[in-house]
Amino acid sequence: MSGKIPSSDHTIGPHTIGALGKLTGVNVETIRYYERIGLLAGAARSSGNYRIYDDRHVKRLTFIRKARDLGFPLEAVRRMLALSDQPDRPCAEVDDLVVEQMGEVERKIADLTRLRDELARLAHQCRGGLVSDCRIIEALSP
Amino acid sequence: MSGKIPSSDHTIGPHTIGALGKLTGVNVETIRYYERIGLLAGAARSSGNYRIYDDRHVKRLTFIRKARDLGFPLEAVRRMLALSDQPDRPCAEVDDLVVEQMGEVERKIADLTRLRDELARLAHQCRGGLVSDCRIIEALSP
């Protein structure tokens, strides 16, 4: 059976999943995963059962990718997408998500900074010796 | 069938898994998980098939917990445990692990700091407005 297949490579018009992936910088497997969990709407299909994405998909996925790059968990991304579809709602709800995420990130930074200091204290404590005299092992041993 | 069961609550002598967990601050499920993946040696069993841990287990698990608290992945913990059993090997191998882990942590801190700065720039950009005018949504939209 013959059928039209979308030619891709352009920034506009229909795209195969691979073209969408390249356009947005998202792995093909990840795109399918997003569809499976209902984050990205399913695409139309070609006669050969290929997914055919349009520009709304490109926009949507770009949004998701940027939000993920900022460290938002998928649930937050989902909420932001929902909000972006409701232009009449207060913007503060979006802001809350950003502030929450910033808090998370700051907590992680604080934790990791403590860790790094601990590790720095441990490092290079036993240059050239044997494990039997290793201060690091000692520090970990009860 | 009767049988001796270890009474616990002391810091020395045999322990049930629950007592070991309390002693070391490690979740009971996690202890069983460590046994399953071969990180913590299996314990003797009581007549009622309860695990009976001795002081070597306590030491071992404390070591693991401290290393985990420092963010070492389980594979690194495994290598450190192996090294701690070979006192004649050079301590530098342990040091390498610490330095590597410190590098990881510093990379994460750098990444998160960049993230935090991005988020800080986004936060509070659209106080009181509607989603339709939200700069955050705008920033994420292509």
Place this chain on the structure above:
DNA sequence: GATGCACCCTGTAGCCACTACAGGGTCAAG
């Protein structure tokens, strides 16, 4: 000795956010 309760056992499934196959089908070019 029956009952209750805290603890223990095994085995399996779930979490997050992907990633990596296996085993096939489809498309365009040479």
Place this chain on the structure above:
DNA sequence: CTTGACCCTGTAGTGGCTACAGGGTGCATC
């Protein structure tokens, strides 16, 4: 007409646990 790049579905794996389900054990209390 074959090659090779791409696509499809479905399932299993990653790390490091955590959370059951469905049972058994140990001990105190009535």
